[in-house]
Amino acid sequence: MRYITTIGEREFAVEIVDDSHILVDGKIYELNFDSVEDQPVYSLLVDGYSHEAYVYLVDGVWQVLMHGHFYPVMVEDEGEKRLRTSVAGSLHHGGEYHLKAPMPGMVVTVPVEEGQAVAKGDVLLVLESMKMQNELKSPRDGIVTHLRVKSGDRVEQHQTMLSVVD
């Protein structure tokens, strides 16, 4: 199986040969790969070196946390990669931004109103969790819509609280 694996600007052509061999950009590696207690912790022995990493899948991106470093990784086959590259331009702009609760908590205050214009960096909402107040900011310019919460509301993780549109 062949994959195109991307970390930031770097692209790797990876081919999984068999259970103990992998080809990366034409170079063959001997490896031994195992997970730790069915947890998203992986142990990789490659050419004798021992590595251990957490791997999480978040919004289609493989987050690899290893030796204290964080790597967001895209793993795609050639078809997927082509598709993503060709539509990237059209998807990038426009559309709505949905502000989702990054964790369960209580809405402390909503300093914006429906229909209000906001600039990138403006505070949209203050959410309290674990005794900390977290200011959630707008990643873009736009108009506030679909305001679904008010101060005092409890929200679940990933719950959409409001949207910002062009």
Added chain:
Amino acid sequence: MRYITTIGEREFAVEIVDDSHILVDGKIYELNFDSVEDQPVYSLLVDGYSHEAYVYLVDGVWQVLMHGHFYPVMVEDEGEKRLRTSVAGSLHHGGEYHLKAPMPGMVVTVPVEEGQAVAKGDVLLVLESMKMQNELKSPRDGIVTHLRVKSGDRVEQHQTMLSVVD
């Protein structure tokens, strides 16, 4: 639900009233019972006191390991209890004793032969596991039968290795 719960000579009449109440020998206890991470470790709050125990089910006996003490417990409803008491006499004597491997290991030596008479306490077999040689002794007088292993054999846990009959 009513149970008769036996530890050694002591017998308890236990009635489970609801999720937070239990009646033991006519005395009511308020309790809060929970397991720890779906493991056989249980936390019991009873009348304010906090207890924690491992509970294992081995050959129909509930083994409770608590505060460093070991309690083998029988839990039966009235019918089961009556049945066990009535047939106890007939089951106790006669029949075969099956020597099962208490752990995986290697048979070091079998100092008995098929058909040989052995006395209670005689060594039937020496099993090596974890670098220790463990002498497995006969719990009764009898004749060795069904000898299924020889020295050098690897055995799995619970595998029957030989029997001793009257």
Added chain:
Amino acid sequence: MFKKVLIANRGEIAVRIIRACRELGLQTVAVFSEADRRALHVRNADEAYLLGPAPSRESYLRGDKIIEIARTCGAGAIHPGYGFLAERADFAQACADSGIVFIGPKPSAIASMGDKAVARRTVAAAGVLVVPGTEAVGALHDDDLLAIAPVIGFPLLIKATAGGGGKGMREVANLEEMPGLLRSARREAEASFGDGNVYLEKLIEGARHIEIQLLADQQGNTIFLGERECSIQRRHQKLVEECPSPFVGEDQDLRNRMGQVAVRAAQAVDYVNAGTIEFLVDKDSNFYFLEMNTRLQVEHPVTEMVTGVDIVKEQIRIARGRQLRYQQDDIDLNGWAIECRINAEDPYNNFMPSTGVITHITPPTGPGVRIDTGVYAGFAVTPYYDSLFTKLIVWGETRAEAILRLRRSLEEYKIVGVRTNIPFHQKLVDSHRFMGGQFDTRFVEERFSIESTEDDADADLDIAAIIATLVAHRYNQRATNIVQRGKRDASNWKWISRWERMQH
């Protein structure tokens, strides 16, 4: 004297205090909220009683209920830990009124030091230098504060009068932004302490936060147990603490002067039990009183490891009326200890709190490693309480050894189920300025970035690519298999739940 102690707290500090009681042969009573039935302090205590629903106001802040439980179950003393009721003079007084020993200072001392404005006046009167700021008494209105601010000079800090731990604290660069910051500071102070009052303090630039640990018995003996360096902070929350301070280091004269001033400040309020005087120290080794924490500190273990004194046991002994077992001359600093606060937050997502069930922990162990924690594999970290859930403390013969031990411990530490700030600590410990001991209280926010690219990260880019590809490959294969055959049998269920964990 009391034989049973109620611990009016949760998490790692409740567990820590239960341990001290057990090791003194005292019975322990835990209290817990509905969210904490499975918490370690409930499991470890001899007795445990429900306080109420998860929010602190309805559980751990219910002083009345806690005292009632203590009376009912016959607990002769209450240890408040830190946070919650630890610095509430009214609670300490209510304990005394109920004939229960409060393991801490007298209510009067808590009150004088708890109102930060009063505290500043008190210690200033005892001849201790204080950071310039508002000296007025009582509740100041925004108008007053806005008027005083330019006199103190910018940058300055808004601080909660009842506060601590960075809650309700804001930095102000100029007068224009001050009204908004006053509002949010008051709001946070109100939420955290039930008291929205704030005061102002000059922001001393390039300063270090260094504090002195004190012990005082009822016989009038007060000693100090060296200093702690707490300058590694983010949003005024301490993240890493050391004993001794690399700034004080071999300067025994500075250490003694700070210690003696701290003792004087404590004596000014007839202080009894454990307490900490926080100082700001400028580049020229001038030090200013910041505040006194009239309780056990989160970071007390580093002092324990270097002095050999079990501070919590000593607190209990003092509360039982015993004389201090140590005199000032008995206190030697042996080696070096560093603590990392392990918080449930995502350092790669602006340190957002992270909640969930911890599914796996492999802790670092071995020589010179101590862990204080309130969690275990299977426990759920909820959004109701502080994100600090574990402390990793290491000891070494020298600071260099301690740092190397910390590095290997952080690398060994595996926690799955919530995101933690362990990667932050790993990056920090590897930074040249931390290794050199060269940092002030603004180092983390101004000069440090977890995102910064480093050479060794690039070196492992191919390894990260290989691991991600292998995991993705396994995922694709398995997913195809399940969809094609519709096989939702046991092994697939196990696999599905595993992938659910992975996407946390």
Added chain:
Amino acid sequence: MFKKVLIANRGEIAVRIIRACRELGLQTVAVFSEADRRALHVRNADEAYLLGPAPSRESYLRGDKIIEIARTCGAGAIHPGYGFLAERADFAQACADSGIVFIGPKPSAIASMGDKAVARRTVAAAGVLVVPGTEAVGALHDDDLLAIAPVIGFPLLIKATAGGGGKGMREVANLEEMPGLLRSARREAEASFGDGNVYLEKLIEGARHIEIQLLADQQGNTIFLGERECSIQRRHQKLVEECPSPFVGEDQDLRNRMGQVAVRAAQAVDYVNAGTIEFLVDKDSNFYFLEMNTRLQVEHPVTEMVTGVDIVKEQIRIARGRQLRYQQDDIDLNGWAIECRINAEDPYNNFMPSTGVITHITPPTGPGVRIDTGVYAGFAVTPYYDSLFTKLIVWGETRAEAILRLRRSLEEYKIVGVRTNIPFHQKLVDSHRFMGGQFDTRFVEERFSIESTEDDADADLDIAAIIATLVAHRYNQRATNIVQRGKRDASNWKWISRWERMQH
């Protein structure tokens, strides 16, 4: 000098050594058998190489293969840990021949001390008292041994010439039972060390096993790091060790005399690196040389906690040619440390070994607690290696504090998936004789029973009954539900796998 160390071992000691290397900035190489792919030492090392199948002979005893790996990957030194190749002079020599530093003594010292008969002659010649026994050289036949036995007198011990750790050791009460015991001792010695030779030693009754930890550098400096009490044994396997010894206690004169004799014994064989002289000490404080262990001991952590010396790091420094960082006068004993060996065995079933996947661990943590372990939740304990998988070590200012801390640590320690001897330790620590420090090497087998009924056990009988009934009730309810409805869905599968764990 070497920058990369190969650790020729597994389990907790391999992890311990990797940690020391990391903290010295050295690269680490693990080796592993097919059974140990997921072992902690493999996960923690920088590099890891497969040796072969699970049995030790085909993996951890393959000295040739280990040296080949070291040469291939560029490891300049090999640390053997304890057991396996640690006391094989031929392996140490093979390392030297390959230009690899063996972190331990010279082959000649291993050889002299490794053959117990030679060792006894050597130290006796240096003026050290030895336990009476066979003094003849080389392999003794059963006929010789049976002839000498009555001269030494009964009871006596058969011991493996190449031995250690109680393997191949048998107690003999009279001549009649001796032939059978010789057979089984030789069999076990052959299996454990590849050498079936045995010798005889008088059994000194009421004796304590007390040992002296030594460090010797290449410059000719030899120091001792106090003593360890190791009398708590079962089947000649140590179970609990302390530093200092409650028998030696305040008797600094006895400590010094034993230490000086130990230093003399080591110097008699030009000893270099860490080593231990074991003594038997009778009631009148006469002490007899038993044997020298020319390697790191399992119980080294108790000495580390009391002296503050990191013995493994010191071993590596010595191997790098450095001079000892301590002189005899620098060594102070501070406080008290006790170690419990946590074995995978069932104390309620004649200490039978227990294997299986460890599904859960809640370790004790907090002040004064150290754990050295090679396992984690999810790891499988296999039947191939020693049942010792974890060491719990506690430190206290006094022996009493250490015992109290040990009690609470043992109670907190939760391990699920294999049976452990933790309950044995709990009972032991609670026994009056242990608390009083009054025991000899036969105490556990002759005067101690884990089955003995005690008052507090009876007090909890009703609690045990309640818990068992509640678990049984849940079990019945769930089982009924599944059978009746045939519902093998996700939540039931989870439940079924949980019950499978319970029946381990």
